[in-house]
Amino acid sequence: MKTSSQAPITSSELANLWIAFQEKTMMLRVLEHFIEHADHEGKQLLLSHYNGATKNIEMITSIFQQEGAVIPIGFTESDVKKGVPKLFDFLYDIMYLYLMTKVEMSLYALFTGMSYRKDIEDLFIGMTTESQLMNSQATQFLLEKGVLVRPPFVSMPKQVNFVQDKNYMDGFKWFSDERSLNTVEVSLIHHAIETNLVGMQLMIGFAQVAADKEVQKYLTEGMELSKKIEIDLGEFLRQSYIEPPATHAGKATASKVAPFSDKLMMYNTNLLTSFGLGSNALGSGFSLRSDLPAKMAFNAKNIFTFAQDGGKIMIKNGWMEEPPQIEDRNQLTK
Numbered sequence: 001m002k003t004s005s006q007a008p009i010t011s012s013e014l015a016n017l018w019i020a021f022q023e024k025t026m027m028l029r030v031l032e033h034f035i036e037h038a039d040h041e042g043k044q045l046l047l048s049h050y051n052g053a054t055k056n057i058e059m060i061t062s063i064f065q066q067e068g069a070v071i072p073i074g075f076t077e078s079d080v081k082k083g084v085p086k087l088f089d090f091l092y093d094i095m096y097l098y099l100m101t102k103v104e105m106s107l108y109a110l111f112t113g114m115s116y117r118k119d120i121e122d123l124f125i126g127m128t129t130e131s132q133l134m135n136s137q138a139t140q141f142l143l144e145k146g147v148l149v150r151p152p153f154v155s156m157p158k159q160v161n162f163v164q165d166k167n168y169m170d171g172f173k174w175f176s177d178e179r180s181l182n183t184v185e186v187s188l189i190h191h192a193i194e195t196n197l198v199g200m201q202l203m204i205g206f207a208q209v210a211a212d213k214e215v216q217k218y219l220t221e222g223m224e225l226s227k228k229i230e231i232d233l234g235e236f237l238r239q240s241y242i243e244p245p246a247t248h249a250g251k252a253t254a255s256k257v258a259p260f261s262d263k264l265m266m267y268n269t270n271l272l273t274s275f276g277l278g279s280n281a282l283g284s285g286f287s288l289r290s291d292l293p294a295k296m297a298f299n300a301k302n303i304f305t306f307a308q309d310g311g312k313i314m315i316k317n318g319w320m321e322e323p324p325q326i327e328d329r330n331q332l333t334k
Helices: 013-039 043-067 092-112 118-144 183-209 213-239 261-286 291-316
Strands: none
Touching: 013 043, 013 092, 013 118, 013 213, 013 291, 043 092, 043 118, 043 261, 092 118, 092 183, 183 213, 183 291, 213 261, 213 291, 261 291
């Protein structure tokens, strides 16, 4: 609750609250479809996240009202259809929750560090904690069900070593073998493949039910892009005799009836695309073998182009809600 002595919210706080409102209202709509069809004990996890998201939206709305700001539209009941067949099967709902809470953890931790007013800082700290807890619960649930693949195990190091070989950072060797991957590189590749596998199934389901042909074509391209990234990065693991992660769970059904609006599906795709760009940047920054950052940079270029194309489709159809704007002083002084 804002007090009379509190400063107005800053531009970054306004922006981050606005983004959080968009993401949380979208999550409500997706969870409504999942909850309607959940027939397993994981339904309680979905309900818990749904209730938490509802409270967070109420708190953000309250801040907007206190500041005299217009309430964003975000995603409403018109963006989800009740009573239609389920679009995903066999624990995909929890796998989606597992993926999206990863996005939320990154997003809200970043927003916490960009907050200056205590009530907003506390809000994002709480949202970060909630997403961390939910991700932990989803992780353990999927592990218990045997559908989440752990990263490979390795022998524990017995001594500390420093890099002596000047070719340690080399890749693309034509006449000799590349060095084996280190654990940092394996962890980043595993993470990228895992998220792409879940994202690929999302694109498959979305592409099946999209009403607009241009949207359907775009989502099909996203499906193919995810597949290519998974294959390319998987080859790095195979070169070190490690099998890439794969799961038999979480597939799209054969339904052709859309539970979500094209607007929602495009936004969700855009959100995951942005997350993919961040993951590729992280992978490029922490990998010391030159061929791996080169591949991730190439993937990032394709992901960026894909994101731009998606933005154009959203603008063309009037689906891209405009963030709050800084005052146009040039226009105001004319």
